[in-house]
Amino acid sequence: MKMQWILATALSAALGLPALAQDKVKLVDVVELSGAGATAGTNWKNGIDLAVADINAKGGILGKQIEITHYDTQTNPGNTRAAVQRAIDEGTYAVLGPVFSGPIGASMQIAQRAEIAQFVGGEAANLTMQGNKYLFRTSLSQTAAMPKIAAYLKNTVKAGSVAVVWVNNDFGKGGRDAILPELEKAGIKVAVDVATEQGQADFAADAIKVKNSNADAIFVYLNEEESARFLRAAKQQGVTKPMVGETTLLGSKVIELAGEAANGVKGHVGLSIDAPIPAFQEFGKKFQAKYNYVSDHNGLKGYMAVYMIKWATEKQKTFDKKGVADTLRGATIKPSDEPGIMIETTIEQNGDLDRESFLAEVKDGKQVITATLPKIKP
Amino acid sequence: MTAPATHGAATERRGLALPSSIDGTLVTLVLGAAILWFAPAGMGRYGTYVLSLWLVMSIAVMGLNLTLGYAGLKSLAQAAFMGLGAYATALLTSKLGLNWYAAFAISGLLTFAVGLVLGFPALRVQAHYLAFVTLAFSTLIWLILRNEQWLTGGVFGLSNIPRPSFLSVKLDGALEFHRFVVVVTFILAAALWWMIRSPWGRAFMALRENPVRAASLGVDTRMYTLLAFAIGSAYAGFAGALYAPLVEFIDPSPFSLSQSFFLLLMVVAGGSGYLLGPFIGALLGVVLPEWLRVVGSLYLIVFATIVMLLLIACPQGVSGLIERGWAKLTGKAGGR
Numbered sequence: 001m002k003m004q005w006i007l008a009t010a011l012s013a014a015l016g017l018p019a020l021a022q023d024k025v026k027l028v029d030v031v032e033l034s035g036a037g038a039t040a041g042t043n044w045k046n047g048i049d050l051a052v053a054d055i056n057a058k059g060g061i062l063g064k065q066i067e068i069t070h071y072d073t074q075t076n077p078g079n080t081r082a083a084v085q086r087a088i089d090e091g092t093y094a095v096l097g098p099v100f101s102g103p104i105g106a107s108m109q110i111a112q113r114a115e116i117a118q119f120v121g122g123e124a125a126n127l128t129m130q131g132n133k134y135l136f137r138t139s140l141s142q143t144a145a146m147p148k149i150a151a152y153l154k155n156t157v158k159a160g161s162v163a164v165v166w167v168n169n170d171f172g173k174g175g176r177d178a179i180l181p182e183l184e185k186a187g188i189k190v191a192v193d194v195a196t197e198q199g200q201a202d203f204a205a206d207a208i209k210v211k212n213s214n215a216d217a218i219f220v221y222l223n224e225e226e227s228a229r230f231l232r233a234a235k236q237q238g239v240t241k242p243m244v245g246e247t248t249l250l251g252s253k254v255i256e257l258a259g260e261a262a263n264g265v266k267g268h269v270g271l272s273i274d275a276p277i278p279a280f281q282e283f284g285k286k287f288q289a290k291y292n293y294v295s296d297h298n299g300l301k302g303y304m305a306v307y308m309i310k311w312a313t314e315k316q317k318t319f320d321k322k323g324v325a326d327t328l329r330g331a332t333i334k335p336s337d338e339p340g341i342m343i344e345t346t347i348e349q350n351g352d353l354d355r356e357s358f359l360a361e362v363k364d365g366k367q368v369i370t371a372t373l374p375k376i377k378p
Numbered sequence: 379m380t381a382p383a384t385h386g387a388a389t390e391r392r393g394l395a396l397p398s399s400i401d402g403t404l405v406t407l408v409l410g411a412a413i414l415w416f417a418p419a420g421m422g423r424y425g426t427y428v429l430s431l432w433l434v435m436s437i438a439v440m441g442l443n444l445t446l447g448y449a450g451l452k453s454l455a456q457a458a459f460m461g462l463g464a465y466a467t468a469l470l471t472s473k474l475g476l477n478w479y480a481a482f483a484i485s486g487l488l489t490f491a492v493g494l495v496l497g498f499p500a501l502r503v504q505a506h507y508l509a510f511v512t513l514a515f516s517t518l519i520w521l522i523l524r525n526e527q528w529l530t531g532g533v534f535g536l537s538n539i540p541r542p543s544f545l546s547v548k549l550d551g552a553l554e555f556h557r558f559v560v561v562v563t564f565i566l567a568a569a570l571w572w573m574i575r576s577p578w579g580r581a582f583m584a585l586r587e588n589p590v591r592a593a594s595l596g597v598d599t600r601m602y603t604l605l606a607f608a609i610g611s612a613y614a615g616f617a618g619a620l621y622a623p624l625v626e627f628i629d630p631s632p633f634s635l636s637q638s639f640f641l642l643l644m645v646v647a648g649g650s651g652y653l654l655g656p657f658i659g660a661l662l663g664v665v666l667p668e669w670l671r672v673v674g675s676l677y678l679i680v681f682a683t684i685v686m687l688l689l690i691a692c693p694q695g696v697s698g699l700i701e702r703g704w705a706k707l708t709g710k711a712g713g714r
Contacts, residue, residue, distance in 0.1 A: 077631065081427070130537075
């Protein structure tokens with residue numbers, strides 16, 4: 001009799017297992033965890049893990065727990081392609097990542113062919129210009145951010161000439177190519193155009209070039225670590241003109257690394273845990289508590305990406321992979337409907353985002369938001 | 379020959395038929411090609427893609443194996459040559475609409491010619507000085523790929539690279555393209571097999587073992603040094619010509635200096651100077667990291683440990699280990 005019970009228990013356990021597996025929804029994140037993109041990729045990954053933990057703690061998506069897997073791309077396009085293909089072969093519900101624009105370019109056709117939505121962290125302008133209906137950004141594109149910066153340089157800083165300092169990778173080059181026409185439109189002269197290297201350690205020569213150009217303001221478009229090094233070098237060389245930049249120049253990592261030299265830096269911020277939105281600040285605290293360091297904008301992007309998937313799934317009330325993309329295109333997600341999205345976000349037909357952004361300044365080692373800029377198409 | 383041959387019941391399929399007789403190598407190539415033709419059945423697109431990537435990298439490693447393993451020239455520019463081939467093919471097929479076969483041939487010729495030009499310093503400088511020359515070349519190519527945006531797309535790369543067709547069959551699908559890669563790899567490997575058996579191959583080996591003696595025996599060392607380097611570079615060009623349509627996107631990163639080092643590692647780990655070594659080396663370099671994905675974020679550490687242990691256990695690479703194992707089994711002395 002006892003044996004029968006054991007058998008029955010074993011049988012029901014065996015039968016129960018597949019049912020258990022069905023209660024999960026599989027998400028695969030393909031991201032730069034080693035190589036040049038490791039800093040950005042790790043923030044992105046941690047943001048995703050945080051969102052998944054939050055959602056699972058509250059019962060998952062439509063009652064299903066999320067099962068998240070991360071695949072490293074080594075910041076290499078060939079490997080990224082393999083990893084995205086693997087994610088799709090394994091039946092992922094949607095693809096998260098990558099963050100760098102080159103690997104995105106290498107892998108986006110695969111998700112497109114499989115008709116699976118892909119949520120990327122890239123900001124390069126050309127990504128959403130290729131008619132891919134399955135690609136979604138998680139931040140403003142450079143084409144959306146740069147007009148705001150040009151207007152700021154013209155109206156607030158009142159600069160007649162600007163020195164442009166950029167990092168020669170897909171991010172920096174894309175930003176530079178997007179700001180130059182905007183500066184021209186605003187009637188601002190480019191005094192000097194300085195290209196720097198990814199991972200560059202010494203910015204003294206670049207700071208001197210900028211100083212000698214005698215520009216009214218300096219537009220700095222570098223990744224976080226390089227931004228901090230440039231700010232330090234500029235301070236050492238006695239550069240006193242206003243420094244203006246984008247999200248990466250005002251990030252918490254930059255302030256931490258540049259110390260004193262970061263004070264007075266101004267710019268446009270898309271996503272920041274210091275923005276005057278309680279949900280952002282709360283995210284910042286949760287992130288800090290879990291990972292013991294301050295999240296940059298990539299952490300926020302990863303977090304929101306998961307909530308975009310959750311919102312679309314609950315809206316369509318079923319786990320239809322293709323439907324995720326169809327539901328998201330043209331939609332506006334409000335924090336009142338989905339608190340995890342944190343800020344009202346409109347997804348345009350091409351996968352670009354439109355949302356409020358901020359003007360900020362670094363004062364006494366802290367990022368202070370000075371103004372909130374409305375959506376482009378309110 | 380000092381390392382102990384105790385480790386490794388290496389069950390590598392290609393390796394089992396690696397006796398001293400070179401004809402066994404050809405049989406292995408034919409068998410391997412036949413197996414790989416059918417292998418992707420039930421593997422899904424991901425598995426098929428990784429197999430194709432493995433074969434493409436094997437071609438580049440084969441070229442470097444000729445330069446390093448047979449002729450003893452240390453080159454750090456193999457990935458740069460692969461980049462030349464990949465960009466040439468991508469530009470010719472996507473921008474000029476040339477057919478892939480012509481682009482493949484031009485890529486090979488271009489890298490052969492550049493290899494000849496770069497090979498000239500090899501006549502004057504030896505060993506690590508040659509490595510420096512190729513290192514400089516590698517950096518130069520990378521800078522051109524990145525900075526000449528009007529031509530190469532710069533850091534944004536080139537996308538939508540078309541895949542070739544065979545007669546009237548489109549090779550856009552993963553399986554079709556994989557089979558195409560198998561055929562091209564087989565032809566290139568068989569050509570190398572023939573070359574190594576020919577007087578050329580013996581001349582290359584003579585260069586490696588003792589250039590002075592080779593010269594005294596009437597081997598034209600200048601010509602053979604140049605040829606070894608140029609042919610090795612052409613193989614990198616061929617690999618690039620396949621890499622571009624396989625990934626359908628290229629940017630400068632897979633052709634950087636660090637990738638050249640990685641290719642060098644594959645030659646050494648697979649067994650430099652063995653014809654089948656490159657396949658094993660590329661298997662370690664391309665497929666092993668993918669297999670190790672199950673261990674999660676530790677996979678690069680595990681990979682590095684495996685490679686280091688392997689090189690400590692058998693400095694001659696996996697092929698050397700298999701050869702010694704085989705010699706022990708059959709009681710015969712192994713030869714290359």
